[in-house]
Amino acid sequence: MSCTCGRWCVNGFPCSHAVQCILRYTTQTVYDYIDPAFITECYRNAYSHPVVPIPDVEKPNEVDESNKVVAPTVVKGPGRQKKKRYIPRSEKPRKKRMCGHCRKLTFHNKITCPDPPGEAPITAGRRYQLN
Ligand SMILES: [Zn+2]
Ligand SMILES: [Zn+2]
Numbered sequence: 237m238s239c240t241c242g243r244w245c246v247n248g249f250p251c252s253h254a255v256q257c258i259l260r261y262t263t264q265t266v267y268d269y270i271d272p273a274f275i276t277e278c279y280r281n282a283y284s285h286p287v288v289p290i291p292d293v294e295k296p297n298e299v300d301e302s303n304k305v306v307a308p309t310v311v312k313g314p315g316r317q318k319k320k321r322y323i324p325r326s327e328k329p330r331k332k333r334m335c336g337h338c339r340k341l342t343f344h345n346k347i348t349c350p351d352p353p354g355e356a357p358i359t360a361g362r363r364y365q366l367n
Pocket of ligand 2: 335336337338339340342344345346349350351
């Protein structure tokens with residue numbers, strides 16, 4: 237059963253409209269229409285079993301050492317070993333460079349320069365003219 241106000245469906249308790257209908261048209265008590273989750277017996281049943289703690293970083297489950305994955309053995313190569321870590325291109329900070337066309341410190345070069353060809357400003361640092 238339900239009511240168009242929706243409170244009964246959401247709360248699990250019959251709303252005032254439903255209570256009025258139950259009392260007027262049925263011989264049952266209002267308690268028969270309450271969701272079983274709210275009954276003391278259900279609450280006691282939920283906590284009658286022991287609650288097992290969930291393992292986390294501070295208190296992990298006991299680990300079976302025989303199934304543990306071991307890191308591969310590293311064999312040192314010949315010669316002097318590298319002291320600096322290889323930094324991938326994605327981690328390297330971008331460096332501004334002098335554009336060969338507009339002569340500014342930018343992230344583009346003379347091929348990808350947004351300035352139209354031949355109309356670039358001639359600055360003191362420009363060594364040669366195009367054409
Ligand atoms: Zn209602
Ligand atoms: Zn440029």
